Amino acid sequence: DIQMTQSPSTLSASVGDRVTITCRASQGIRTYLAWYQQKPGKAPQLLIYSASTLQSGVPSRFSGSGSGTDFTLTISSLQPDDFATFYCQQYNSFSWTFGQGTKVEIK
């Protein structure tokens, strides 16, 4: 199975900060990567798919980039509603796999 490694595991930031989360695949996955946001007690919400395509309805402060093995999720200006846990997911080959998550906390 392809392993997905996110960094950092936890990130402390302030409202207005630019935040970057990275996701590294154990082998190339082209651009078959999605990003999700999950708040406590809630289901995940799709933010980005195909590595860089913004899901309809998601604020433009979220952006994704990368291909092959290295990917990033960037929040251009962190908002109060953005404090949550973020997951990457590869769907290049089975078994599809998620990263371990990055928790974005209030500094």
Place this chain on the structure above:
Amino acid sequence: EVQLVETGGGLIHPGGSLRLSCSASGIADGSHYMSWVRQAPGKGLEWVSVIYKGGHTQYADSVKGRFAISRDDSNNIVYLQMNSLRVDDTAVYYCAGGPLYPDSSGYYPYWGQGTLVTVSS
């Protein structure tokens, strides 16, 4: 508006069986791949299984041979039959739906609220 509603979770003894259901509304009958994704308490997301339009299925190694995914497209329901349950199957099980066919990529725009399965003696 797409809505996915999971039912069937509960407390079950190790070795037991349970069937989860996911009722879908607001999406075209049978025209989305559908999955189950689970999350153990305090842990991350784990992909479990997918079923495509037409019935093709895939499973995570951790559940292969024990779990079976199926779909009733006439009623827009997806099932997860879970057999030989183990303590480490304890998790919130989410039903997740893909985009409209023919996009069969593998990402999930649609999620249910989850149902908790607890395997314990």
